Amino acid sequence: MGQITLENVTKSFGSTEVIPPLDLTIEDGEFCVFVGPSGCGKSTLLRLIAGLEDVTSGQILIDGAEATTTPPSKRGLAMVFQSYALYPHMSVRKNIAFPMRMAKIPAEEQERRIEAAARALNLTDYLDRRPGQLSGGQRQRVAIGRAIVREPAAFLFDEPLSNLDAALRVGMRLEISELHERLKTTMIYVTHDQVEAMTMADKIVVLRAGHIEQVGSPLDLYRAPRNLFVAGFIGSPKMNFIEGEEAARRGAATIGIRPEHIAVSTDSGPWAGTVSVSEHLGSDTFFHVQGTGLAETITVRADGEVGFRHGDRIHLTPRDDVIHRFDEQGLRIA
Amino acid sequence: MATKASRSAARVMMAPAVVLLLGWMLVPLTMTLFFSFKKYLPLRGDSLERGLDWVGFDNYIRFVSSSSFWPSVQTTLIMVGGVLVITVVLGILLAMLLDQPFWGQGIVRILVIAPFFVMPTVSALVWKNMFMDPVNGILAHLWRFFGAEPVLWLSDASLASIILIVSWQWLPFATLILLTAIQSLDSEQLEAAEMDGAPPQKRFWFIILPHLSRAITIVILIQTIFLLSIFAEIFVTTGGAFGTRTLTYLIFQRVVDSQNIGLGSAGGVYAIILANIVAIFLMRIVGKNLDA
Amino acid sequence: MARATSTQRKLGTTLLAWAVGLLIFFPIYWTILTSFKTEAQAISDPPVFLFFDWTLENYSIVQERSDYMRFLWNSVIIAGGSTLLGILIAVPAAWSMAFVPSKRTKDILLWMLSTKMLPAVGVLYPISLIFVEFNLLDTRIGLVIVLMLINLPIIVWMLYTYFREIPGEILEAARMDGASLGKEILYVLTPMAVPGIASTILLNIILAWNEAFWTLNLTAANAAPLTAFIASYSSPEGLFFAKLSAASTMAIAPILILGWFSQKQLVRGLTFGAVK
Numbered sequence: 001m002g003q004i005t006l007e008n009v010t011k012s013f014g015s016t017e018v019i020p021p022l023d024l025t026i027e028d029g030e031f032c033v034f035v036g037p038s039g040c041g042k043s044t045l046l047r048l049i050a051g052l053e054d055v056t057s058g059q060i061l062i063d064g065a066e067a068t069t070t071p072p073s074k075r076g077l078a079m080v081f082q083s084y085a086l087y088p089h090m091s092v093r094k095n096i097a098f099p100m101r102m103a104k105i106p107a108e109e110q111e112r113r114i115e116a117a118a119r120a121l122n123l124t125d126y127l128d129r130r131p132g133q134l135s136g137g138q139r140q141r142v143a144i145g146r147a148i149v150r151e152p153a154a155f156l157f158d159e160p161l162s163n164l165d166a167a168l169r170v171g172m173r174l175e176i177s178e179l180h181e182r183l184k185t186t187m188i189y190v191t192h193d194q195v196e197a198m199t200m201a202d203k204i205v206v207l208r209a210g211h212i213e214q215v216g217s218p219l220d221l222y223r224a225p226r227n228l229f230v231a232g233f234i235g236s237p238k239m240n241f242i243e244g245e246e247a248a249r250r251g252a253a254t255i256g257i258r259p260e261h262i263a264v265s266t267d268s269g270p271w272a273g274t275v276s277v278s279e280h281l282g283s284d285t286f287f288h289v290q291g292t293g294l295a296e297t298i299t300v301r302a303d304g305e306v307g308f309r310h311g312d313r314i315h316l317t318p319r320d321d322v323i324h325r326f327d328e329q330g331l332r333i334a
Numbered sequence: 335m336a337t338k339a340s341r342s343a344a345r346v347m348m349a350p351a352v353v354l355l356l357g358w359m360l361v362p363l364t365m366t367l368f369f370s371f372k373k374y375l376p377l378r379g380d381s382l383e384r385g386l387d388w389v390g391f392d393n394y395i396r397f398v399s400s401s402s403f404w405p406s407v408q409t410t411l412i413m414v415g416g417v418l419v420i421t422v423v424l425g426i427l428l429a430m431l432l433d434q435p436f437w438g439q440g441i442v443r444i445l446v447i448a449p450f451f452v453m454p455t456v457s458a459l460v461w462k463n464m465f466m467d468p469v470n471g472i473l474a475h476l477w478r479f480f481g482a483e484p485v486l487w488l489s490d491a492s493l494a495s496i497i498l499i500v501s502w503q504w505l506p507f508a509t510l511i512l513l514t515a516i517q518s519l520d521s522e523q524l525e526a527a528e529m530d531g532a533p534p535q536k537r538f539w540f541i542i543l544p545h546l547s548r549a550i551t552i553v554i555l556i557q558t559i560f561l562l563s564i565f566a567e568i569f570v571t572t573g574g575a576f577g578t579r580t581l582t583y584l585i586f587q588r589v590v591d592s593q594n595i596g597l598g599s600a601g602g603v604y605a606i607i608l609a610n611i612v613a614i615f616l617m618r619i620v621g622k623n624l625d626a
Numbered sequence: 627m628a629r630a631t632s633t634q635r636k637l638g639t640t641l642l643a644w645a646v647g648l649l650i651f652f653p654i655y656w657t658i659l660t661s662f663k664t665e666a667q668a669i670s671d672p673p674v675f676l677f678f679d680w681t682l683e684n685y686s687i688v689q690e691r692s693d694y695m696r697f698l699w700n701s702v703i704i705a706g707g708s709t710l711l712g713i714l715i716a717v718p719a720a721w722s723m724a725f726v727p728s729k730r731t732k733d734i735l736l737w738m739l740s741t742k743m744l745p746a747v748g749v750l751y752p753i754s755l756i757f758v759e760f761n762l763l764d765t766r767i768g769l770v771i772v773l774m775l776i777n778l779p780i781i782v783w784m785l786y787t788y789f790r791e792i793p794g795e796i797l798e799a800a801r802m803d804g805a806s807l808g809k810e811i812l813y814v815l816t817p818m819a820v821p822g823i824a825s826t827i828l829l830n831i832i833l834a835w836n837e838a839f840w841t842l843n844l845t846a847a848n849a850a851p852l853t854a855f856i857a858s859y860s861s862p863e864g865l866f867f868a869k870l871s872a873a874s875t876m877a878i879a880p881i882l883i884l885g886w887f888s889q890k891q892l893v894r895g896l897t898f899g900a901v902k
Contacts, residue, residue, distance in 0.1 A: 052798050054337045071339055073804045085799035089817040098813075099803035146803065156802075343807055344726035347718030351782060352734065354715065358775040359741045365752035428646065436640035444886050445647035448654050451885030453836040455856040456874045460657050464867055470669035472656065479672065505650065510892060563745045566838035570857055585747045590843070595751050602748030613743040617736050 001063045002153035002186030003028045004049060009058035011044055011210075018044050019210040021058065026154075026188060026203070028063075031180050034190045035197040036207035036233070042190045043158055045207070049188065050156055051075050062153060073102070078147035079156040082163060084139045086131035092118075092142050093127040099150040110149075117145040120179075137168045144179070154186035161196065173199060194234050198222070206230050228330040231256045237286055237301065239324070242294045252325035252333055259286065259301040261319040264308070269315030273298065275308045289314065363606070369599035370394065376593050386596075393600035397588075405577070406584040409493060413580060414561045416497040417504060418554055424501075425508030425553065426546065432509070433516045450506040454566035461499045462488060462571045492576035499567055504560075508553045515549035516542070548619070555616035562609055581605060654878070661685070661871035668867035684872035694855065694873065701851035701877075703766050704841070705834035708773035709781075709827055715774075716781040717823075721811060723782075724789035725797060735786065738779040746776075746839045757844060764846045772844065773834045780833070781826055788822025789815070828888040835881050852877040 004026045011019040018041050026032045034042040047053045049060060051072035060068045067075055078099070086095050093114060100110045118124045121141040131139055140160060147155055157176070161169045177200050180187050191197055197204050198218045206213040206221065206229070214226040218234075225231035231239050239256040247255045263269070264287065273292035278285060282304050289298045300316060308314055325333040370393050372386035380386055397403060432443060449457065465471050466487035474484035487495040519542065527537050563582050572578045574587060585605060589598035648655075659675070660668050667678045688694050723731045753772070754763070762768030792815065800814040816823070838853045845854055856877055859870050885892075 050798075050802060052337065052801065071337075072798075072801045073806060077802065079799065079802040081795045081799055083793060083795050085793065085795040087796065087800075087814055087818070089820075098800070098805075102804035102809065146799075150804070340726050340807075341728070344722035344728075348722040348734070350715050351719035351738070351778060354775060355738055355741050355778060359744060361756070362749035362752035363744070365755070366749055369751065431639070431643055431646065434636075434639045434643070436636055436643050438640065438644065442643050442647035443889070445651035447885070447889055447892075448651055448882060450892075451832060451836070451882050452654065452878050453853050453856065453881070454838045455842075455853045456657075456878055457653070459856055459859055459870060460653055460874060463870060464656060464660065465653065470867065472673060475673055502650070502653070507892075510889060559743050563747060563839070565747070566842065566853070566857070569842065582745065582747045586750065589747075589751050598751060599748075602745070602750075605745040606748045609743050609745045610740070613740055616743075617739060620739065621732060621736055 001028055003061075003063050004154060004186065004188070005059075005061040005064075006045075006049070007059045007061065009048060009060065010056045011041075011048060011053065012056045017056075017210070019048070022210070022212060024205065024212065024215070026186060028186055029184045031177075031187045031189065031200060031202045032205060033197040033201035033203070034188065034205045034207055035192065035194055036213075038192055039209075040207040041210035042192075042207050044210075046079075046156055046158055046188060046190045050077055050079055076153045077156055078150055078152035078154075079158065080140075080143045080147050080160045082159040084131075084143040084160075084163075086139055086142055086146075088131055091128050091130055092123060092134070092145075095131065095142055096127075096145045096149055099146060103150060113149045114145075117148050120148075120182075121145050121175075136164050137172060140164065140172055141175075144176070148179075148183070152185070154188060157187065157189040159190055159192070161191070162193075176200065195236060198234065204234075206233060224332065225256075225324065226332050228254060228256070228326050231324055231326070231332075237299045240295060240298050242298075244294075246294055247325075250323065250325055253328045254326040254330070256324040256326065257318045258322065259299040261322045262298070262300045263317040263319070264300055264302050264306065265315050265317065267315060269317040271298070271316040271318070272313065273316070275310055275312045275314060277310065278308055280304065287314070289316065292316070366599045366602050366606075369595050370603050372596050374595035374599075376595065389596065393596045394603070397597055397600045397604065402579065402584055406579050406581050409577060410562065410580040410582070412493060413497055413500070413564070413578075414558060416494075417500050417561055418557060420497070420501040421504045421508040421557065422550060422553060424505055425512050426543075426550075428505070428509045429512035429516050430542070432513055446509060447506045449502050450504070450510075452503070454503065455570055457503055458499060458567045458570035461495075461502075466495055488572055489576050492572050492578045496567055496571060496578055499571070500561065500564060503567075504557055508557070511549050511553050512546060515546050519545045552616070552619060555612060555619070558612045559609060559616070562605070562612070581608070654882075657871045658875050659871075660868055661875045663868050663871075665866070665868045668871070684868045685876070688869055688872045688876065694876075697850060697852050697855035698876070700766060700849055701835055701853075704769045704773060704849075704851050705831045707766070707770040708777065708834050709830040711770060712774045712778050712781040712830060713785075713823065713827060716778060716785050717811070717816070720782050720785035720789050721815060723786050724792075725794055735783065738782055742776065742779040750843060753840075754844065763844060764848045764850075766849045769841060769844060769849055769851070772840050773837055776837070776840070777830050777833055781830055784826040784829070785819070785822065788819055788826070791822075792818050825888055828884055829892055832881050832885055832888065 006022060006024045009019060009022050010017065022045075034045060036042050044053065048055050051067075051070060055068060058068075059066060062070075062075060062077075087098065090098065096114050096117060097110050100113065105113075114127070115124075118127055121144060123138065123141055123145060126134060126138060126142075131142065134142065143160070160176075161172050164172060173196060176187075176189075180200075189196075189200060201218055203215060204218055204221055205215050208229055214221060214230045216224075221230060221234045225234060228241065232241070235258055237259050239258050240262075242255050242257070243253065247253060271292050271294060273289035275287050276290045276297065277288045279288075284304050285302050285306050285308075287300045287302060287308060289300060290296065292298050298316065327333055369386075371388060371390060373389045373392075374380050374386050428446065432439070432446065436442075452460075463471065465473050468474055468484050468486045471484075471487075473487065477484045485491060523541060523545075524537060527541050532540065564580065565582060565586065568574055568578055568580065568583050574583045579587070581601070582605065585598050585601035588594050588601055661684055662680045662682070663674070663678050664681060664683070667674055723735060757763040757768055760768075762771070796818070797810055797814060800810045805813065835851075836853070838857075841851050841853045842857060845851070856874060859866065859873065
């Protein structure tokens with residue numbers, strides 16, 4: 001079991017309020033991602049749940065039981081840190097065994113769980129090495145192994161992939177997702193990378209300045225961002241925002257259209273501009289179009305084979321059914 | 335990293351060290367301050383039980399106006415100043431020498447650092463007897479070898495001799511710190527200066543010396559604090575005679591030899607004030623370093 | 627500098643560096659050498675450097691004086707005891723300051739440093755009074771306490787600078803893994819800080835071993851360590867060179883060896899982390 005509820009939780013450092021009153025429930029078995037730009041309070045929120053920081057006011061419930069003042073060691077949660085935080089003076093085996101040793105689990109049981117975790121994480125050959133002798137990805141797996149063996153109510157991940165190189169990151173992302181499928185344990189995952197959020201989450205919590213901007217499934221957020229911030233944050237490349245006449249014509253202060261929802265052509269389309277930069281990724285091509293009179297730059301995603309170049313004049317056609325409309329306050333107009 | 339629980343644990347765990355040091359500082363300091371305003375001559379029958387006479391600032395005035403005060407200040411300044419100049423100048427030269435590549439660096443480093451680990455009483459005695467003894471000392475042999483009359487080091491050149499002994503003890507400290515500082519100098523900076531056409535002396539004055547300035551300041555401040563309270567070297571060699579009575583030694587004599595506690599305590603307060611003036615500068619530097 | 631130096635220049639530097647090194651080391655070398663001579667050879671003019679009858683006689687004479695061993699033992703107890711006691715008090719304090727820093731941490735650290743600057747002679751009489759009052763005069767426990775107190779700021783500072791290099795996340799990980807505060811310090815912090823703790827111990831043993839104000843002024847016969855033993859040689863002259871050398875060699879040898887191991891830490895410890 002691992003349902004975590006935050007009720008009216010606030011956090012201040014001195015006179016600075018980093019988390020204004022906040023309510024949130026993470027259901028048992030859910031993969032919940034906190035995402036937001038750096039300094040948005042997502043890590044603080046995770047540390048509040050972990051018990052590494054005190055809440056200033058409000059309550060934290062774990063499985064319905066009051067846990068606001070429970071010390072971290074007694075909350076039954078496991079955490080994977082950004083720096084992995086492995087114990088450098090212990091072998092991999094001892095690292096993984098440490099939480100079980102603290103919980104006084106019998107030796108045979110410890111051994112059994114270590115073997116199982118090592119098998120699942122491909123660490124069997126490394127059990128007697130020190131963390132210093134492992135690669136970044138292996139260290140990450142040890143940190144996860146250390147979290148698994150204590151069979152926690154929930155896993156907390158604090159930007160666990162940000163120290164890995166791009167290729168490893170994709171691999172670990174999959175491994176963590178698979179782990180969640182297998183264990184069905186609640187996971188709370190903090191990241192600033194919206195791609196990680198989109199690909200892994202059951203539920204995404206978008207935070208800005210300690211506020212929850214929107215909570216929902218990845219596709220909810222993609223399809224119906226509640227405001228300009230979420231609209232701009234979720235999706236890559238970023239959504240184009242257009243103000244002025246074009247927006248007013250659609251009854252909004254601002255309209256948003258995602259790059260993948262704009263068609264390009266050489267001769268026809270309501271908007272026209274000049275390609276300033278084209279980025280060829282192979283599978284896709286991104287065009288940055290200027291001089292449309294709508295916004296400084298409009299980003300468009302086209303098929304990888306489309307070959308416009310700098311200076312080419314092109315026409316753009318937005319898909320009207322997926323244009324997002326926002327009012328003066330930046331809120332979505334349904 | 336900071337919950338209420340961990341903060342209160344931190345306070346509890348810090349308490350023993352803080353309480354002990356607070357006691358160590360306040361109790362004797364208060365007593366010294368108390369005695370400094372009293373007439374307290376145990377040999378003449380003054381005692382704590384019968385109560386001591388309050389004499390106001392008498393002791394402070396008498397300590398300063400005594401005929402041995404100004405000479406002792408002068409001796410202290412010459413000694414501290416002399417040792418500082420010798421150790422810093424030689425320390426810089428030695429550090430630059432040891433920073434060059436040569437064969438046996440490790441061993442030479444060990445040789446150079448060794449005097450710092452010799453206990454003060456041993457170095458004072460070895461120098462006093464085996465080197466500065468006017469009959470059998472090595473220096474006497476050396477002087478006679480060149481046909482010169484051996485010097486009566488500890489009576490004729492007593493202050494210089496003590497400066498020599500103390501400098502020998504502290505040169506390793508200065509060298510080691512300056513060497514550490516030199517090694518942290520980015521060699522690209524020197525190479526850039528070389529590319530810009532700066533000759534070696536210019537590179538020394540405009541790059542190496544400024545880079546060392548912080549380390550030099552620290553060496554000066556720390557050594558000053560230790561040198562102000564130099565004791566064993568004087569105690570063992572001259573016992574404060576022949577113009578080697580420093581302020582510290584004068585206070586020591588007032589308290590221990592002439593048993594004038596009030597006067598000695600007033601002197602002690604002067605010494606504490608003096609040390610604190612130096613300490614404030616040192617702490618500024620160390621404190622800045624804490625923020626970094 | 628990653629540049630090839632000409633062999634000629636390196637040879638020159640080598641000669642100069644060795645000459646200076648040997649000159650600085652000479653008094654120690656001479657002391658050790660003299661300790662193996664007879665008293666007559668020790669004062670012979672011209673001095674003898676190598677070709678003399680090596681003898682261990684001086685050592686056995688010094689050794690036979692039963693009190694030499696007692697002085698040595700006092701030094702060991704006082705230096706070791708004050709250091710260990712200091713470590714026990716300083717580890718929790720340094721943990722607090724390194725991992726739960728508050729606005730006052732810096733002030734407390736600097737204040738601790740300032741107690742180190744208190745000139746001993748200024749508080750000599752009060753301390754002797756307190757010692758008389760508590761029957762601590764000329765006792766080992768008394769010196770252990772005083773030397774612990776004068777070195778405590780250095781111990782706290784050194785440990786603090788070492789602890790600060792340990793990432794806080796690792797201690798948090800231990801907390802998440804269910805470790806209590808005591809276990810966190812015992813199983814995670816201490817083993818990780820072993821090198822730092824070891825060099826702190828080493829440097830403080832050296833400082834306590836060589837301390838020569840309190841050890842001279844607060845002891846008479848029973849608790850006097852080697853500093854006082856050696857100081858008692860200050861009256862007899864000339865004829866005792868070889869024995870003085872033997873005693874000196876025995877007094878400095880252990881610390882010389884420890885000292886060579888701790889050169890790097892020396893800089894850090896004595897500059898309170900201002901030079902690393």
